Amino acid sequence: xxxxxPRPLTLTRTLCYVTRFxxxxxxxxxxxxxxxxxxxxxxxxxxxxxxxxxxxxxxxxRLLDNTLHxxxxxxxxxxxxxxxxxxxxxxxxxxKGRPLTYSGPGETAPVWHLGWISLGDCKIFLANSGxxxxxxxxxxxxxRSADDVVYWAIDVSDGDSLASEFGSKQLxxxxxxxxxxxxxxxxQRAMADLAIAGHARALLEWHNVSRFCGHCGEKTIPxxxxxxxxxxxxSCKKRIYPRVDPVVIMLVIDRENxxxxxxxxxRFVPRMWSxxxxxxxxxxxxxxxxxxxxxxxxGIEVGEVVYHTSQPWPVGPNSMxxxxxxGFYAYAKSFEINVDKEELExxxxxxxxxxxxxxxxxxxxxxxxxxxxxxxxxxxxxERGQSLAADFNVESGELAPMFIPGPFAIAHHLIxxxxxxxxxxxVQVQTAPSSTSMSNL
Numbered sequence: 300x301x302x303x304x305p306r307p308l309t310l311t312r313t314l315c316y317v318t319r320f321x322x323x324x325x326x327x328x329x330x331x332x333x334x335x336x337x338x339x340x341x342x343x344x345x346x347x348x349x350x351x352x353x354x355x356x357x358x359x360x361r362l363l364d365n366t367l368h369x370x371x372x373x374x375x376x377x378x379x380x381x382x383x384x385x386x387x388x389x390x391x392x393x394x395k396g397r398p399l400t401y402s403g404p405g406e407t408a409p410v411w412h413l414g415w416i417s418l419g420d421c422k423i424f425l426a427n428s429g430x431x432x433x434x435x436x437x438x439x440x441x442x443r444s445a446d447d448v449v450y451w452a453i454d455v456s457d458g459d460s461l462a463s464e465f466g467s468k469q470l471x472x473x474x475x476x477x478x479x480x481x482x483x484x485x486x487q488r489a490m491a492d493l494a495i496a497g498h499a500r501a502l503l504e505w506h507n508v509s510r511f512c513g514h515c516g517e518k519t520i521p522x523x524x525x526x527x528x529x530x531x532x533x534s535c536k537k538r539i540y541p542r543v544d545p546v547v548i549m550l551v552i553d554r555e556n557x558x559x560x561x562x563x564x565x566r567f568v569p570r571m572w573s574x575x576x577x578x579x580x581x582x583x584x585x586x587x588x589x590x591x592x593x594x595x596x597x598g599i600e601v602g603e604v605v606y607h608t609s610q611p612w613p614v615g616p617n618s619m620x621x622x623x624x625x626g627f628y629a630y631a632k633s634f635e636i637n638v639d640k641e642e643l644e645x646x647x648x649x650x651x652x653x654x655x656x657x658x659x660x661x662x663x664x665x666x667x668x669x670x671x672x673x674x675x676x677x678x679x680x681x682e683r684g685q686s687l688a689a690d691f692n693v694e695s696g697e698l699a700p701m702f703i704p705g706p707f708a709i710a711h712h713l714i715x716x717x718x719x720x721x722x723x724x725x726v727q728v729q730t731a732p733s734s735t736s737m738s739n740l
Contacts, residue, residue, distance in 0.1 A: 333497035338441030349442035351524035397472035428458035438525030452499035481670035504620035598637030
């Protein structure tokens with residue numbers, strides 16, 4: 300088969316892309332990866348046929364309908380709904396945290412899409428693996444009343460034959476991190492699909508880690524179409540809601556606003572530097588967490604803390620199904636670095652020019668196209684052992700002295716908006732906090 304090879308990038312084209320991205324996308328919350336989910340912007344009232352409650356009742360009825368059958372999709376190998384009832388139901392299967400996807404042609408690179416299947420298809424596929432489809436296995440994701448569709452997710456990890464069965468239709472379960480890198484940032488549909496997949500993975504992983512009540516130890520059962528769980532013990536009935544793990548991530552800036560503190564962890568690929576980050580502790584404000592984490596990891600004392608943006612992060616470990624990254628600018632009051640080697644490998648001050656070069660040399664478009672080509676290979680059953688964690692190179696072929704995470708990460712938005720002196724709406728970036736305000740913190 301023909302393997303897509305990305306068009307070579309010139310340094311000028313790469314710089315133009317990064318500059319354009321930094322000037323427009325980094326300040327728009329809707330462009331953050333995993334944000335802007337189009338099917339969960341509003342929850343319908345319980346009496347609405349698209350609400351979780353009404354949809355669940357309709358789901359129970361349809362699962363008892365033996366006339367559900369498979370019907371090929373008109374435009375692709377993904378499968379469509381065969382039910383004429385309103386609203387229509389579409390299901391997104393996941394296997395071991397990986398959503399079902401397929402790949403199609405794009406203008407400059409392959410484009411991945413979510414592999415939605417009909418409720419009837421889902422019932423038959425599971426039956427072929429010896430699994431009965433029950434309503435508690437399906438998790439409500441959202442709806443589009445304009446399209447007359449309700450969307451669901453399901454974990455099919457127990458269906459051992461499903462991967463090969465879907466593979467025969469050029470559908471494949473792909474890691475969400477791979478899809479994250481493969482997403483074309485100018486493609487609104489791809490960004491929307493990424494947000495939907497992230498939300499679905501977070502909910503399904505939360506269901507997997509909350510099977511038992513933390514109070515009495517009895518089994519939990521899904522309620523309200525999977526929006527929450529409840530203890531099955533009649534004397535307990537404790538309600539459990541989806542878990543969100545807040546993390547502060549901060550770009551520490553010196554008093555003159557011409558240097559930033561970047562760090563490296565041992566798990567980073569060579570030459571990658573990023574922002575400092577850490578989990579919020581109980582009884583702690585966001586600002587306190589920023590100051591504490593910066594001090595503990597680098598020995599730098601932080602004064603003023605300014606909110607930047609936030610980002611859902613559903614690609615962490617399964618035990619933390621959805622982290623919420625809360626980004627800040629943090630202004631340093633001290634400048635001597637004392638790295639905690641248990642937390643970081645290194646931390647250094649970097650000038651604006653050095654960071655700008657890192658943005659220039661990192662070929663994010665090339666990385667996206669390479670990942671998109673890999674997804675296409677996987678969906679066609681010809682996956683190759685190509686690493687997506689390779690170093691970013693300059694056009695001459697030499698290794699870039701340093702690079703920062705790609706546009707899928709909030710760290711990129713924090714750093715690029717500082718480099719190009721571009722602040723999000725409503726935030727006033729200060730060139731140097733006054734000595735008076737610093738001394739009062």
